[in-house]
Amino acid sequence: MRGRPLLFTSYEADQALMPTTTKKVALTVFLVALVLVPVYDVIPFAPDFLAKDDWLKVLTNVMIFAIGALGLNILTGLAGQVSLGHAFFMGLGAYTAAALGAPEGPLVGLGLPMWIWLPAAAVVPALVGVLVGPTAVRVRGLYLAIVTLGLVFIGEYLFRNTESWTGGSQAGRTFPRFQFRFWKEEEPLVDFSRKGEWFGIELSNEAKTYILLLGFAIVATLIAKNIQRTRVGRAFQAIRDRDIAAEVMGVDEFRYKLLAFGISSAFAGVSGALLASFVGRTIPERWDLLLSVQFIAIILIGGAGTVTGTLMGALFVIALPRVVQDFTAWLSDKIDAGEGIIAKVGDVFIATSGDDFGIVNTLPGTGPGLSVFQLNLVIYGLLIIVFLIFEPLGLYGIWLRVRNYWKGWPFTY
Amino acid sequence: MTELASRTETHTPTGTTHLLEVDDIRLSFKGVKAIDGVSFHVDEGELFAIIGPNGAGKTSIFNSINQLYRPQQGDIRWKGRSLMGLKPNKTAELGIARTFQNIALFPHMTVVENILTGRHIRMKTSWVAGALWVGPAKREEIANRAKVEDIIDFLEIEQWRKHPVGMLPYGVQKRVELGRALAMEPELLLLDEPVAGMNLEETEDMARFILDIQDELGIAMILVEHDMGLVMDIADRVMVVDFGRKIAEGTPDVVQKNPDVIKAYLGEEFEGAE
Numbered sequence: 017m018r019g020r021p022l023l024f025t026s027y028e029a030d031q032a033l034m035p036t037t038t039k040k041v042a043l044t045v046f047l048v049a050l051v052l053v054p055v056y057d058v059i060p061f062a063p064d065f066l067a068k069d070d071w072l073k074v075l076t077n078v079m080i081f082a083i084g085a086l087g088l089n090i091l092t093g094l095a096g097q098v099s100l101g102h103a104f105f106m107g108l109g110a111y112t113a114a115a116l117g118a119p120e121g122p123l124v125g126l127g128l129p130m131w132i133w134l135p136a137a138a139v140v141p142a143l144v145g146v147l148v149g150p151t152a153v154r155v156r157g158l159y160l161a162i163v164t165l166g167l168v169f170i171g172e173y174l175f176r177n178t179e180s181w182t183g184g185s186q187a188g189r190t191f192p193r194f195q196f197r198f199w200k201e202e203e204p205l206v207d208f209s210r211k212g213e214w215f216g217i218e219l220s221n222e223a224k225t226y227i228l229l230l231g232f233a234i235v236a237t238l239i240a241k242n243i244q245r246t247r248v249g250r251a252f253q254a255i256r257d258r259d260i261a262a263e264v265m266g267v268d269e270f271r272y273k274l275l276a277f278g279i280s281s282a283f284a285g286v287s288g289a290l291l292a293s294f295v296g297r298t299i300p301e302r303w304d305l306l307l308s309v310q311f312i313a314i315i316l317i318g319g320a321g322t323v324t325g326t327l328m329g330a331l332f333v334i335a336l337p338r339v340v341q342d343f344t345a346w347l348s349d350k351i352d353a354g355e356g357i358i359a360k361v362g363d364v365f366i367a368t369s370g371d372d373f374g375i376v377n378t379l380p381g382t383g384p385g386l387s388v389f390q391l392n393l394v395i396y397g398l399l400i401i402v403f404l405i406f407e408p409l410g411l412y413g414i415w416l417r418v419r420n421y422w423k424g425w426p427f428t429y
Numbered sequence: 430m431t432e433l434a435s436r437t438e439t440h441t442p443t444g445t446t447h448l449l450e451v452d453d454i455r456l457s458f459k460g461v462k463a464i465d466g467v468s469f470h471v472d473e474g475e476l477f478a479i480i481g482p483n484g485a486g487k488t489s490i491f492n493s494i495n496q497l498y499r500p501q502q503g504d505i506r507w508k509g510r511s512l513m514g515l516k517p518n519k520t521a522e523l524g525i526a527r528t529f530q531n532i533a534l535f536p537h538m539t540v541v542e543n544i545l546t547g548r549h550i551r552m553k554t555s556w557v558a559g560a561l562w563v564g565p566a567k568r569e570e571i572a573n574r575a576k577v578e579d580i581i582d583f584l585e586i587e588q589w590r591k592h593p594v595g596m597l598p599y600g601v602q603k604r605v606e607l608g609r610a611l612a613m614e615p616e617l618l619l620l621d622e623p624v625a626g627m628n629l630e631e632t633e634d635m636a637r638f639i640l641d642i643q644d645e646l647g648i649a650m651i652l653v654e655h656d657m658g659l660v661m662d663i664a665d666r667v668m669v670v671d672f673g674r675k676i677a678e679g680t681p682d683v684v685q686k687n688p689d690v691i692k693a694y695l696g697e698e699f700e701g702a703e
């Protein structure tokens with residue numbers, strides 16, 4: 017084997033998730049780097065801004081959206097079925113979690129521990145997915161998108177009108193916290209939602225929550241990857257690529273589409289429950305079409321069909337608004353300081369006073385230009401179009417090209 | 430559907446049962462008669478060829494056997510049991526594999542993944558076992574990977590293993606598609622124009638594979654092909670169809686001498702040959 021890292025001597029080695037030592041080392045380093053993010057402020061040369069609570073929150077959101085996107089990737093990327101119904105199943109997962117896990121009070125809540133409410137947030141949406149699935153999977157392509165779009169509107173309507181479960185549009189409701197309990201005891205075994213000391217290191221609640229969700233995201237990634245590379249994942253991809261050939265190979269198209277729908281809904285449910293717990297309180301309108309579209313954006317920008325691409329997409333789409341916000345704030349500072357060329361260019365970009373023209377208007381109230389939020393939407397839209405036309409493999413495709421370039425370096429082919 | 434199902438149960442084959450019996454099937458599309466009363470049978474291990482001019486209904490016969498098309502009349506029996514009304518994936522489970530006239534591989538999947546998909550019906554791993562990569566799932570994946578590797582060896586496509594099939598040359602894709610069908614360990618293999626568009630060398634390779642499949646694996650085959658030389662060389666029996674009807678059937682020698690065949694098929698062949 018020495019000197020020939022790509023020569024495998026058994027199929028087992030060839031089929032391993034991380035077939036080469038280089039990959040194993042790289043992945044280990046990457047995972048350690050992720051776990052250590054909350055203490056980057058004391059590690060030399062680490063990007064210490066990431067360890068700040070507000071950035072930890074952004075990263076936690078990335079994990080939550082990654083879990084949901086991995087699910088949609090199974091349905092859309094692998095099985096080739098475009099669904100806009102993801103937000104509905106997320107809402108379903110969130111309210112399942114609330115009904116089981118939230119403390120007893122005016123709204124439905126049984127106060128059960130996390131090891132019950134989190135799996136339930138996967139099972140209930142999956143069952144509902146399999147129940148409504150037959151209608152959805154009989155139609156194809158654009159029609160499927162429309163049917164699942166209907167699901168989001170029906171869901172929002174239902175959530176708004178079941179106030180004892182959801183709290184309604186005015187107040188919303190609270191969700192169970194990230195706490196490990198054996199049963200209903202007062203003091204949780206592990207509390208991820210309160211700051212405290214772990215292994216001699218003082219951690220904020222944001223840091224603890226981040227670590228918990230990093231763990232969940234890793235588990236979800238492993239599951240998604242394993243599904244993709246085994247029998248059922250191949251059946252999904254076969255249906256996506258050539259449905260008739262898949263059937264003639266013995267794949268029951270209807271059954272497997274339904275299964276993909278169910279699995280995807282389970283991921284969505286977990287993602288929804290985690291999102292709701294993370295945010296703490298939300299209203300039924302949280303589970304709207306825009307949320308579904310965000311997931312479509314993640315898998316399209318990341319590169320539909322690949323797990324790595326989906327993760328990159330989640331990081332990109334969720335962290336982008338924060339980056340744009342930081343960038344505009346930084347530009348504003350430069351303009352105020354009146355520093356050279358950056359200030360001149362920045363002035364065109366940002367409106368600093370009511371009568372000043374700028375592509376982005378950071379001032380409160382109305383005026384010409386886009387708000388930071390609108391700018392984000394414009395960037396998403398442009399990116400989706402650019403990726404669909406020029407790089408259907410998304411960020412993953414770009415990553416592949418960069419990697420292959422360096423693999424062969426210094427040779428150009 | 431229920432009517433068809435009950436017919437399945439009441440049917441008792443008379444005399445010897447053939448592997449596949451096609452019994453007077455008729456299929457039309459909005460007035461176009463694609464198959465107009467065709468009957469034939471195939472026995473175990475036999476290499477049966479169907480020839481006929483373009484649009485004669487050959488592919489439609491294959492699609493009917495697979496139940497992708499539902500003939501309006503007649504019956505198709507597999508080991509004496511009717512296939513009519515089954516879902517296409519059931520015909521695969523019963524032991525019928527297939528290649529397509531216009532290659533129908535899974536273009537985004539690699540050669541190995543395509544052929545592994547052919548193992549679908551021979552594997553059991555549920556999505557849960559697969560997702561958790563538990564012992565049995567892992568063992569099954571590895572065992573089946575070994576089978577796939579045997580097929581890759583047999584078809585001499587080692588060098589393309591990890592390539593997405595969509596980017597492979599046409600001749601290689603044809604082989605991969607044959608490999609995917611073989612991976613199903615079928616008892617009957619339907620080959621729809623396996624050498625169409627191939628050069629002489631590729632055609633000879635394919636002929637060798639087909640004969641090996643018959644000799645070494647004992648798999649029965651129905652071969653649809655326009656290459657007369659190939660058909661007359663390797664087929665045990667030949668059926669000639671024209672306008673959805675059978676006009677002759679027999680050994681290659683007999684069929685070649687049949688005046689109807691010469692008129693209807695070979696005549697046209699001369700015109701179309703250029």
Ligand SMILES: Nc1ncnc2c1ncn2[C@@H]1O[C@H](COP(=O)(O)OP(=O)(O)OP(=O)(O)O)[C@@H](O)[C@H]1O
Pocket residue numbers: 458461462463481482483484485486487488489490530
């Ligand atoms: N799905 C369909 N819808 C409508 N007409 C069809 C369909 N499939 C086949 N036909 C018609 O049935 C007839 C037989 O077609 P078929 O494809 O079976 O011929 P073939 O013998 O395989 O021809 P070729 O040698 O060109 O492959 C043709 O007239 C064709 O147009």
Ligand SMILES: [Mg+2]
Pocket residue numbers: 487488489530
């Ligand atoms: Mg044909």
